[in-house]
Amino acid sequence: MVQRKVEEEEEGVRVGKDKNKIKYKSIEQILKIEERDDMLEQLVLYAVRNNNCSKVKDIVDLLMSNDLIKTRLSSPSSSTIDDILDAVRRLAHKKAIMLYNSSITSFKDYLKNMYLSMTLWITAIVTAVTILTIYVLPDAIPWSIVRIVVGGAFVLFIPGYALVQLLFPSREMDVIERVALSIGLSLAVVPLTGFLLNYSPWGIRLDPIVASVSALSIILAFASVYRAYMMNVKTVRGEEEDED
Structure with a gap:
């Protein structure tokens, strides 16, 4: 389970086919979303679009380093990381982002x-x-x-x-x-x-x-x-x- 989590965090990320999605301009706007899952998905999209996060690990590190986000989520770090990974998987399922393994060269x-x-x-x-x-x-x-x-x-x-x-x-x-x-x-x-x-x-x-x-x-x-x-x-x- 831990090994799979590490592999997921090392996966690469690209913006997918989400042209009709609402694009929030700041993290503060996103944190006002009441639904936790929707908020996490928008945070992930914001990290990919606005901070050029090219790996899932980059997204996790960015979101976990923000005090506003940690205060808003108000849960243990391990649970928050799991929630972020779940949000990434949901977005990949919706084709809002695309996951790939950047370490594979052949x-x-x-x-x-x-x-x-x-x-x-x-x-x-x-x-x-x-x-x-x-x-x-x-x-x-x-x-x-x-x-x-x-x-x-x-x-x-x-x-x-x-x-x-x-x-x-x-x-x-x-x-x-x-x-x-x-x-x-x-x-x-x-x-x-x-x-x-x-x-x-x-x-x-x-x-x-x-x-x-x-x-x-x-x-x-x-x-x-x-x-x-x-x-x-x-x-x-x-x-x-x-x-x-």
Whole structure:
């Protein structure tokens, strides 16, 4: 949790598509807003626009160093920082600001960051554990139960999860929606894979099915991570498209 907070504070920030938002001229005006969440969001936007804060850490440091803001929020420092980070995430969800990882300079670095390339790591780990339970572990209990659980996740979740991450790389979709869509797409992708194998020289057998689903899942996961990396690169370069 602490590590994730540090990573969030190191993320870069760019102004997004918020042309119709009210632009406050001073912090004093913003502090008059009664709704706490709205006030924090406007403070974050003010820091990005008027103080050229290019990282989330810069925003946190700027707002936490202002005595007027600390007095108005009147909460412990740790809680205030969490509230600021929550405001940043909400603004990113609304596309009022755009977040990117400014420390990533290559796709290799992106892959090494387990949080950013989580899709590929999860897919690879579940695939490896599934192969291990099928071909190495004995059939006796409790290993057979482990095989059922891991195999179920491998077939009913992982292929769809990798595909969802590829099709919807942004964080706009919540966890429940992603899980539901992942299961639904897995139920479509795996039978389609079996259908294609049925008309191939290998047929529908255990080894071809495991190999096909494994390869498909890893390819989709790798493609999703690469797409997310390219989106990060475009954001760093300021190549996002403006809406009319």
